[in-house]
Each structure stands twice: as structure tokens, then as C-alpha cells.
Amino acid sequence: MPKVTIDDVAELAGVSIKTVSRVVNQEPNVREATRAKVEAAIAKLNYQPNKAARNLASHHSHLIGLIYDDPAYYEIPSAGYVIRMQQGVLSACHASNYELLIHPCQYRKKDIGKEIKTLIEQVRPDGIVLAAPLSNMPRIVRAIEATGTPLVRLSPGAANGKQLSVVTNDREISAEMTRYLASLGHTKIAFITGHPSAKAVGNRYLGYRDGLEQSSLKFSERLVAAGDNSIGSGEECALQLLEGKDRPTAIFAANDDMAAGVIRVADRLGIKVPDELSVAGFDDIALARQVYPALTTINQPLSAMAEHAAVALIASIRNKRPLLGTEIVPATLQIRESTGPAPD
Amino acid sequence: MPKVTIDDVAELAGVSIKTVSRVVNQEPNVREATRAKVEAAIAKLNYQPNKAARNLASHHSHLIGLIYDDPAYYEIPSAGYVIRMQQGVLSACHASNYELLIHPCQYRKKDIGKEIKTLIEQVRPDGIVLAAPLSNMPRIVRAIEATGTPLVRLSPGAANGKQLSVVTNDREISAEMTRYLASLGHTKIAFITGHPSAKAVGNRYLGYRDGLEQSSLKFSERLVAAGDNSIGSGEECALQLLEGKDRPTAIFAANDDMAAGVIRVADRLGIKVPDELSVAGFDDIALARQVYPALTTINQPLSAMAEHAAVALIASIRNKRPLLGTEIVPATLQIRESTGPAPD
DNA sequence: GTGAAAGCGCTAACAC
């Protein structure tokens, strides 16, 4: 590997290094003929600009940092989430010649703010994508803010102030799912809430209420059970909902794991899904396709959200314009086999 | 954010910048008192060395690249694998002050070799961890070799020549699982093979044969079915194995997905697991804990392998010694509920 | 349009 530098290219092309730099960086003010000469020299020498030198001189690293909560490896949903986020961000990065640095971290650590600050100050990524739930934690957001690095928050429950937040329409799409169930003739539609700490999950409940109202169905506390996002809690809630008299004909769970728990319990109780009970989830994790019957759910557009976030981030780095406001990437219903017409 | 440089620290500590550099890089030849002074100055100014400058001057990027096959986001096992690999490499990186750059790629692309070369030459990671199946592809290995960047191959089917390969003991642990089943009294132990292209999976079959022999059980072709790693193929193989007369009392599948398929079919056929049929898998993916009954399987130590690979890589970068040979990170049995004593 | 000179902030080599 011969180390080809900008000087070699300049010499071969018969121009100054500054001109080569202009061509490489696609700057204006280069005559077409000159540009062609330089490009030929670059191709011939197989010149690759040295990033470290570039970074040092330009104060840009061409690196985007993706910071997220370190998933326990054995948690499927987390793995899927993380991979999808990474893919979204990566596709934006590669389209713009940025590379991606990942930094999973444990927010429970005391000095997490400092850890992130050190990371940023040493590596100097040009921008940060911060994923939920970290994106909802003031001390983490503040730590990043303090470094002055452009920041986009991914899917925070509550969008606020000083950065761009990319969210999805949890509430509206949950209402849509509820209306869909109502349109199948269900009148007793139950809901299983998720872990109270997740704001986004709370919005799903509000959407359920909206959907009932929009379908002129009356709300009943009896039809709501409180889960904690785990399969096990889905099972418990299902038992509670299905064992009373006057049982629901449809159950909408705030996430897929709990919905899978419902299917499991229905199976155990001999209740046929979807003939006697429709079940819907939220997130469209891989498990949704693997349970039997395959789960009707809501596709959380994580990859699209992440890509959107990174695209906006990179654009803002280039314009030097600050990022503000909230952008919504809509989710969509994934109708599969676990929902069907209400029984007579 | 005041930009604190090495000069500021040197001035405050009353030493030369070289001494500061020595302290920062933990080099020898600094008197304890001097070191303390410098460290105090660093702390006081909250000095963070600028990586770009460091990289440029030292020809080290303090970046490790992890290159792997781009997983389809909807494939659970892939997501789990990728996350576990990342975690292993990350923990080694962070322990040694390296950051991780990830580069999933599609090996089917024609110019993948060039893509990787460009990545390496521009970013100049100090080392590369190359994951299976890419680690088994000569053109990819050669592309990286051509750049002269230290390389560790993760879990390649066949270890060879010029780099370090980190593998697991697929064959031996498969023999152990087979012996375990035999020790439960099973004499008709069936095996479901995986996709023939995956070398590692072929070793599992060899291990099964070893285990039979070591348990003095005779091998029968009737007890082997050919799957392709998917749940569906596990179901087909299970049907084939369980519908004949003289059916096996234990089925060992070359991966967890196929084992999950077996459980599904057993359920459908009314065969109780583990009372009438023991089922074992391989990989210990999250699904293994989610099926009912929870799957006895073999924990593929992916995270440990990745960490081991990265540790070796970083050590070799520091010593400037080449990486050679093969290192084995052993897998372990995960006994859960899907296996039990053979029926009478 | 193009080029010359001056750094970016650090480490390497060598002197003291």
C-alpha cells in the first residue's frame, strides 16, 4: 500500500494541492478541464484522502455518533430495535459519506453524563442521534448540549425545546387500530397498558380511548388491564380479562410481547384466535410473525425514523442551521391473522 | 466549551508539551511528582486530547472496525447475533480506549471488496474484526489483507493461514449434547441438519455422530433429516421423523429455529415435550427461552468470541505482533425444560 | 480560477 497523498496527486496533475482539495471536496471555482485532470490523477493513483488529516484541519470528523441504551443481549425486542435504528442511521450516513460510531451505554451509571461528554470531546462526532429512552433523560440531553454538538432525539415521549425530535404517531395509529377492530364488529375491545415509565406507551392508551370514542363505543375500566411490557404480564392480564364473565372479543395490547402472552393464554383456555378472540399488538417485532396465528400489529417505523433523524442531522451540520421542532414519521397497521370478525 | 490544548496544560503545569503527552499516553520516564503536576493541570482544565490530531501524528485511529453481513432487520436471530457481537467487541474496545465503527455490508454486491478497501483507507481503523459468513469469503479477506490492516476472523468454518481465527467448539459441544441425551436414557436420538452452506453447522452433525459413538449408540440414517435452518424446515423434518413407526424419543436440531419447529409439530401431533419427546437446539437465541417448554440448547458464546477477538486484535496492534492461528472459545449446554428422561 | 503559506493539535526522533 503506497501511501498516496494530496501532494502526489497535485504533482501528477500539474496543479497545486489546493486545487486537488477543491476537486475532492466538490468545491466550486475549478475549471472543468482542471477538474478532469485532477480526477484522472486521483483515479490513476487510487488516492484516498486521509481522514485524520482532514478532520484535524477542518474540525469535522465525518462521524455520526449513535447513542442508545445498552440492550441486554437476550432481549429480542431490544436487539431488533437497535439493529433497525442502526440501519436507518447507517443508510443516511453512507449516503452522505459519514461513518457511524455506536455507543450503547447504561443510563443507570452515575457518571453517564461524563462518559458521554468525554466520548464527544475526544472523538468529536459531527452530530449525535440519541435514542429513547435516553432521549427523554434531561441529564443526558444536557450533557450533550453542553458540548455544543448538534443533536437529534429519537422517539422521545415528549418533544421539547432545543433540538429536533423525531417521533411517530403512536396515539393516532392506536386510534386507527381500535377503529379497525370496531369495524370488524367488536364492541368489547379490551386494552392492556404497558410499563408506565414509557411515555410513548402511554400515548397508545390515549389512542385506544380516542378510537373507542370515534367508533361510538363506550369505555369501560373493566376492559383495561395493566401490564408491564413483558410476555408474562400479557398472560396475567389476559387471564384477568378473559376469565370474568362478559369477556371481550378483542384485546389490543400496547406491545407485541404482551399480545403474544394473550395468544398463549387463549390457547391454554381453549379460546380460538381469531374466531373467538381477536388480538392485536404494537411494534411489529419479529416475534409477531412467528407466533401462531401471526399477530396483527402496528409497524413502528424505527428504521425510517432513525434515517430521517440522521438525514436531518447531516443537513443541519452542512447548513450550520440549528435543528428544531418535531417531525413525525407515521406508523402503519400490519393486518395479519390474529384479528377477524367478531363472533356472533 | 473552551478548546483546551496540550499547550495550555503544559503551560499550567510548567512543563513541556512532550511531558504532557507522556503522561496522557502513560509512557514511562516521567517522575512521579511531574506526573502528578501534569495530572492536576489536566483535571483542572478538563483537558481532552484531540483525537484527530493524535491520529494524524501517530498513524493510529484508535478505532476498531467491525464488518459483518447486513442483517435483514426482520430476522431475529441475525439481530441477536449482531448485537451480541457488537457487545463483545465494544467491551474490549472500551476497556482499551478504542471506539467502534460498525460497517454492515451486503456481500452479494459486486464491488464489495472495493467498498471495504475504501472504508479502510479513508477511516484507517487500527484493526478489523470480520464476522462470519464474510470471514469465510476469500475475496473479502483478501481485500482487507491488501490494506495491511490487522484482521481477526470471527467464527469461520475453516480456519486458515494468515490471520487469527476465533471459533467455538461446535463439534465437541454437539457430541456433549448427544451424550447428555443418551445419559437420560434415550437410545433413538434423531438429528436435524442445517443449511449445507454453513460450515459450522456441518460440524454440529459430526459432533452428533461422535456423541452417538461415545455413548455406544448405533447411527441410523433414518434418524437424520435435512433442514435448512428455518422454523418451517424444522416442522417438516419433525413430521418426517415423528410419523414413521419406530420414532425417536429425542430430537437434536442444528439450530434453535428448527428445534422450535419440532416443538410446534409435537404440540400439533399431541406428543408431549419432554415427557414423550426431548428436543434440543443450538445457538440459544432469545426464542429458546420464549417457546414452551423452554428449549434445552447450546449457548453459542458469540459475545465472548467477539470480545476475545477484539482483545487479541488490540494486543497485536500494541505489540505490533502479527495475529496467527486459531483460538477456541467453548460453548456450554443450557439445560432447560424441553429435555427429560426417555419414556419407558 | 488558482496557488502559497500558515496552521490544526498532536507524536516521533533525537538531543540534552
Next chain:
DNA sequence: GTGTTAGCGCTTTCAC
């Protein structure tokens, strides 16, 4: 043990 001097390979600034 410690300091001095040169770069690393680019981009920036400003002159032409």
C-alpha cells in the same frame, strides 16, 4: 527524565 524540533496530510486564509 525532560525539552526541542519536525513533521503527520490536510483545509483555511488570503494573495494573485
